[in-house]
Amino acid sequence: SYELTQPLSVSVALGQTARITCGGNNIGSKNVHWYQQKPGQAPVLVIYRDSNRPSGIPERFSGSNSGNTATLTISRAQAGDEADYYCQVWEVFGGGTKLTVL
Amino acid sequence: QVQLQESGPGLVKPSETLSLTCTVSGYSISSGYYWGWIRQPPGKGLEWIGSIYHSGSTYYNPSLKSRVTISVDTSKNQFSLKLSSVTAADTAVYYCARAAMPRGAFDIWGQGTMVTVSS
Numbered sequence: 743s744y745e746l747t748q749p750l751s752v753s754v755a756l757g758q759t760a761r762i763t764c765g766g767n768n769i770g771s772k773n774v775h776w777y778q779q780k781p782g783q784a785p786v787l788v789i790y791r792d793s794n795r796p797s798g799i800p801e802r803f804s805g806s807n808s809g810n811t812a813t814l815t816i817s818r819a820q821a822g823d824e825a826d827y828y829c830q831v832w833e834v835f836g837g838g839t840k841l842t843v844l
Numbered sequence: 845q846v847q848l849q850e851s852g853p854g855l856v857k858p859s860e861t862l863s864l865t866c867t868v869s870g871y872s873i874s875s876g877y878y879w880g881w882i883r884q885p886p887g888k889g890l891e892w893i894g895s896i897y898h899s900g901s902t903y904y905n906p907s908l909k910s911r912v913t914i915s916v917d918t919s920k921n922q923f924s925l926k927l928s929s930v931t932a933a934d935t936a937v938y939y940c941a942r943a944a945m946p947r948g949a950f951d952i953w954g955q956g957t958m959v960t961v962s963s
Contacts, residue, residue, distance in 0.1 A: 775949035790949035
């Protein structure tokens with residue numbers, strides 16, 4: 743079965759750029775979606791099909807996908823961006839990455 | 845706006861069947877989209893369970909396929925999940941959600957409901 747690998751945690755200084763990766767075999771040929779989940783809340787879709795933002799998601803959130811790695815980039819990180827982030831390909835979710843804003 | 849709400853027992857005994865319903869408001873299931881279930885064990889990540897189209901076409905996670913049934917009731921604008929022969933490993937928050945494709949991105953989620961498997 744297909745597997746997705748995410749780092750357990752990523753830290754970023756306030757106002758700087760955070761990059762969260764999602765590794766998978768030839769993931770660049772697949773559609774990758776990204777979710778943000780804050781404690782006690784349902785996940786929220788922040789990027790779909792590699793690089794598309796749903797309405798209401800700030801432009802600070804962007805995505806890219808090539809080769810064996812997809813990346814979620816959060817520019818000008820804010821305290822409110824602290825959350826768990828999950829990637830998804832088909833029916834598979836990555837293990838999740840905890841983003842800490844310092 | 846479109847809203848999804850899960851309902852069902854919060855406690856299920858081992859070996860029994862877990863049954864949950866998702867009620868959709870603000871959108872007719874018959875109009876399209878795929879309607880899915882995702883779960884999250886306490887402190888762990890997300891697991892895709894399956895999805896259904898209003899026609900009744902279903903798509904299941906291979907690892908759960910033998911125990912899962914997802915059905916739709918368009919007259920009530922609801923879809924349901926049944927998971928048989930549950931064990932403690934099935935204890936999780938269960939979410940229902942909407943997707944544009946059978947295994948696509950879920951753009952709208954319910955708030956989730958905690959189900960504990962215990963005697």
